[in-house]
Amino acid sequence: MxxxxxxxxxxxxxxxxxxxxxxxxxxxxxxxxxxxxxxxxxxxxxxxxxxxxCPFHEGYSKEMNLQTPKVYAVKHIDDDIRIASSSGGMFTALSDYVLEKHGVVYGAAFDDNFRVCHQKAETAQGRDKFRGSKYVQSDLGNIFQDVKAELDRDRDVLFTGTPCQIAGLRSYLEKKKYDRLILCDLVCLGTPSPLIWKDYVALLEGAKGRSLQGFNFRDKGNGWHTSRLYAQFMDGTTLCNNPLLDSFNSIFYQHIALRPSCHMCIFTNFARPSDITMADFWGIENSKPEFDDDKGVSLVLINTKKGEAVFEKIKTGLVYEISTMDECRQRHLTVPAEPSPNRDGFWNDYYECGFEYVAKKYTEYGLRNRVKQRVLKPILAKVGILEIARSLLRRK
Ligand SMILES: Cc1cc2nc3c(=O)[nH]c(=O)nc-3n(C[C@H](O)[C@H](O)[C@H](O)COP(=O)(O)OP(=O)(O)OC[C@H]3O[C@@H](n4cnc5c(N)ncnc54)[C@H](O)[C@@H]3O)c2cc1C
The missing domain is CATH 3.30.70.20 (Alpha-Beta Plaits)
Known part of the structure; x- marks a missing residue:
């Protein structure tokens, strides 16, 4: 079965x-x-x-969505919080509201071995570990049972996660209406393999000869629009703008090691399974350029009456502007991520030769790809050959 x-x-x-x-x-x-x-x-x-x-069961309905979402561009009033967050710090504003009511917050954090897993926090310090997107599928363990136990104790609960995780929690709670539960999902490109992440961390630590102490998928040292990977090691050294470090981003954005269900995602649209949806407000530089200071802007979708009431309570801690579905539409609110044509090749190579081999073959960690991308492509583009080749290919 x-x-x-x-x-x-x-x-x-x-x-x-x-x-x-x-x-x-x-x-x-x-x-x-x-x-x-x-x-x-x-x-x-x-x-x-x-x-x-199962949320994939044909009888699954998204009946919580009572209205078309209200759309906001949001910045936390504290710039330091925005810099420490992936987008505009909406998550911190929301979780502070719940923690102030002595509630509990659930989110994705690194454990001691840099595995990404869902955890519970009852303090601001514990919650801070959830800040920052980790572009890896988080392990939920038995956390849904813990959520239910806290709700049955009549505590306020904020659960954050990918839309499929939120849909799973709703199914588990059998759509029982818990007034004290706030569900908050993310617009999601897809979740890469925890195994690839584990091997990547091991290679990074092996190459540097020291253990990892901290990892940021979205360091804003160069600004939000050009956020980058950043690693800190136990001996106090750091790593940034490095081909091995950046190989994980390349694997993520090539859609080469995403969970197969991500390519069939039923949530890449405005019918969300949550009360509130958070994302990066990509495109804000065009629709509201004066609002974009390159420190991060959250896209916030308010999907339910409960979400609306919560937003009313927290909005004094936010700078925000009303927006529209047209202004905020991004790829992952429209279609699921297409699988890379190299997906099968990547995994076959991985099983045969291991992570370092695929990192070199499929990303700029490999010298050949680096020369191709950084030397040959710019030269060809300069002399116009690239355009000619592209138009020939298009004609074919
Ligand atoms: C796998 C993944 C894919 C994403 N894809 C997109 C996208 O295509 N477009 C877009 O606009 N935004 C995407 N996001 C959302 C975006 O990166 C930010 O997380 C979001 O804007 C919230 O920013 P913030 O500043 O409010 O939160 P932060 O303070 O940065 O908090 C991050 C929040 O994300 C949760 N989280 C972090 N990692 C995971 C994880 N692995 N699984 C589940 N929950 C997690 C935390 O629990 C926390 O609630 C994605 C996030 C993830 C984790």
């Missing part, structure tokens, strides 16, 4: 595992490092709850 028919129909949201009345389901990583539910048939009673509860 399988909960899903093929892997592109399972986002690994854990709703099935957490809901199984006889605990017959465990989440097991496949060869690519993505976790999938595995049913122990000796325990399973074939009640089918796991299939019915």
């Amino acid at each position: 399988e909960v899903y028919q093929n892997k592109s129909q399972c986002s690994g949201c854990t709703a099935c595992m957490n809901s199984c009345p006889v605990n017959a389901i465990t989440m097991v990583a496949d060869q690519e490092g993505f976790k999938y539910p595995q049913i122990d048939e000796t325990i399973c009673t074939e009640c089918d709850l796991c299939q019915k509860i």
Whole structure:
């Protein structure tokens, strides 16, 4: 028995595992490092709850969306908080509101081994670990059960995550309306493999001969529009603008190691599964140039009446402008990420030769690619040959 028919129909949201009345389901990583539910048939009673509860099930509805979303461009009033956040710091404003009410906040953080996993925070210090996007699929573990326990204790809860994780939590809670639960999702390109991330961290540490102490996927030292990867090591040294360091970004943006379900994502549109959606407000430099100071602007979609009420409460801590769906439309609010044509080749090479090999072959960590991108392409572009070649290819 399988909960899903093929892997592109399972986002690994854990709703099935957490809901199984006889605990017959465990989440097991496949060869690519993505976790999938595995049913122990000796325990399973074939009640089918796991299939019915799955957000990919055809009966799944997004009925929480009562209205077309209200769209805002948002900046946290504290510039230091914005610099420490991926976009405009909306998450901090939202989580402060919940923490001030002695509530709990759930989000994605690094653990001691730099694995990305969902954790709970009850203090601002604990919450700060969730700041910053980690472009890796986070491990949810049994966190949905913890969320339910806190809600049953009548505490205020903010749960943040990718839209498929939010949809999974909603399914697990069986759409019971918890007034004290705020669901907040992200516009999401897709989530890369935790296995590739693990190997990347090991290679980075091996190459430097020292352990990682901190990692920022979105360092704003050069500004928000050109945010970059930044690594800190235990011996106090740092790394930035380095071909090995940047190889992970290249793998992410090439869509070469995303979870298969990301390419079939049902949330790359304005019908969100959450109360509030956060994202980078890409394009703000064109629609509201005076609002963009290159320190980060959050795109905020208010999807429900509850989201509306929360926004009213926190807006004194924000600088914001009303925007429109047209102004904020970005690729990942329109279509799922296309799989790279090199995806299969990448994984076959990885199984045969390991991470360093694929990093060199598919990114500018490899000298050949570096010379091609940084030397040959600019020369060809200068003499116009690149354009001629492109138009010939287009004609074909
Ligand atoms: C995998 C991924 C893909 C994304 N793709 C896009 C995109 O295509 N377009 C776009 O505009 N924005 C995208 N975002 C969202 C964007 O990067 C910011 O996270 C968002 O704008 C919030 O910024 P902030 O300044 O308010 O939050 P910050 O203070 O930076 O907080 C980050 C928030 O993201 C959550 N988070 C971080 N990493 C993960 C993770 N791996 N899984 C689940 N939740 C996580 C944290 O729990 C926290 O709530 C993506 C984020 C992730 C994690």
